[in-house]
Amino acid sequence: MTSEAETARLLLQLRVADFISREARLLDDWRLEEWLALFTADACYVVPGTDDPQADPRRSLVLIDDDRERLGWRVKRLLSGHAHREFPWSRTRRLVSNVLVEEHSANRIRATAAFVVWRFRHRHADPFIGHADYELVEEDDGLRIASKRVMIDQESLAPNGAVSMIL
């Protein structure tokens, strides 16, 4: 018999996994404005360097440390047709797995998910492998991302060359 608490935990788990899968689909479909709308007004989006996944972007050089405004510019840039590494857009497929809710309160959820992002371009297939930590908040019309921190497992961005699309 599954206890009520266990059922609630699994339901939350499913809900978060569903949310993250939908987020992945928006990115694969290059529906970046809809993706951006998943973030809260005070959200942050961080990609640490491959040398130190735990790096604090306020003290260390990382790869990306965006607040909501800069994230908006990132999306605008990628949609402009002048972000040359992504025009034409690369083809990507995100496989998200091992979704775990680590902690939750009434309106805040901390979760983590592993990913493989395949990127195809110029006849190359370059995967990004890693995991992302999320802070999700409950808003009136559903979950929103308050923080997303993407940690890449590779020792170097080789052969990727850049994080030119959004991870």
Add this chain to the structure above:
Amino acid sequence: MNLASLVVDDRARGVFRVHRATMTSEEILAAERERIFSQAWLYLGHESELAEPGAYRRRTVGGRPLVFVRGSDGVIRALHNTCPHRGAIVCRQDAGVAKTFQCFYHAWTFDNRGSLIGVPDEAAYAPGFDRAERSLAPVVGHESYRGFHFVCFDRNAEPLGDYLAGAREILDLVADQSLDGSMRVVKGEQRYSIRANWKLLAENSVDGYHAAPVHKTYLAYLQGTGALLPGTAVVAGRARALGNGHGVIEYRAPWGRPVAHWAPTFGEAAREEIEAIRAELRERHGAERAERIADWNRNMIIFPNLVVNDIMAVTIRTFSPVRAGEMDVTAWEIAPAEESGERLIRRLHSFLEFLGPGGFATPDDVEALDSCQIGFAADGVEWSDISRGMAREPRPDDELQMRSFWREWQARMTGTRRSDWSDRRPAA
């Protein structure tokens, strides 16, 4: 292969061409490893990365595994990272602090000065076993200039100071940004690769001509956030050959510079602080030099593979060939050591907005280089053209700084020496 014929330098006609075999041939790369990467001074690291005794960084320089380490005696050394016994890598972590290094293969132990201090069952060796000659080997050439450490694998190399030539002055303009007199490499490094020949990044890093078309979205971002300063353009400045293949473009910054040039993206609160630093720089260096430090950008290539770009932040970038069509790149950020808190955050953001694999600009440079490398396979087009600005006083969006690189490249590859890297025409 006739290496001399790969660069056409016709100053009378104002034509400069480079044969694309220089970008695609593994045979030429093998010659570069021998004549450039085994003979020129190569960047190793900055002294600030080794703050305490025993601090070390594992580095690969010119394809060779090294340990950059500060011994317990305070001395910074460059050691070959290979056991003198049978060859295994002795230091197997990227960074750390250690009193000793022990080879895991047969447990020979070395202190952090590289001296052999322990051999299991040493009695098995003949009498007179010399520990000193079995210590970690220092690189034959190792010198520093204002905190920047370089190595050279050729024991007959000229002193580093002579090699750096005019590049010293540009490094001074970086080092002097600290009011305390010490610069520090910010923690964290960006590692990436590019599917392109290593020399393309030397060219690209000092290329003012590509800024407008390639980095349109970065400029749009600056414009949109009010950070593009009025009345400035990359063309307002000059390009110079600095000697020995080094080159720089210097131009008035169209954007804010964290050291001492305020822009709206830094926030109103930062204005007073930045103005105070400007005033202090003027006090110390005089108006003209202070203005160069505060308001002018410099993109510099130090032959063959070190870039120090003092732009919206200061980056140190080094790169080395993996094969003819691929390179590894490592980039760092360097800042005045006294910067912390909000000041450091401003600088970090200013860096990330443009620079690095996740910036608004560098990914598009990576694409440009990839694209060139793909284009080199096109049959029937053998030469690239680097003639821009050859018949005028060179501007930062001209290509003198690249020609100076290639002139040195040609001299080293053909075993000749040069004394002039400029576009000056030979006397009639």
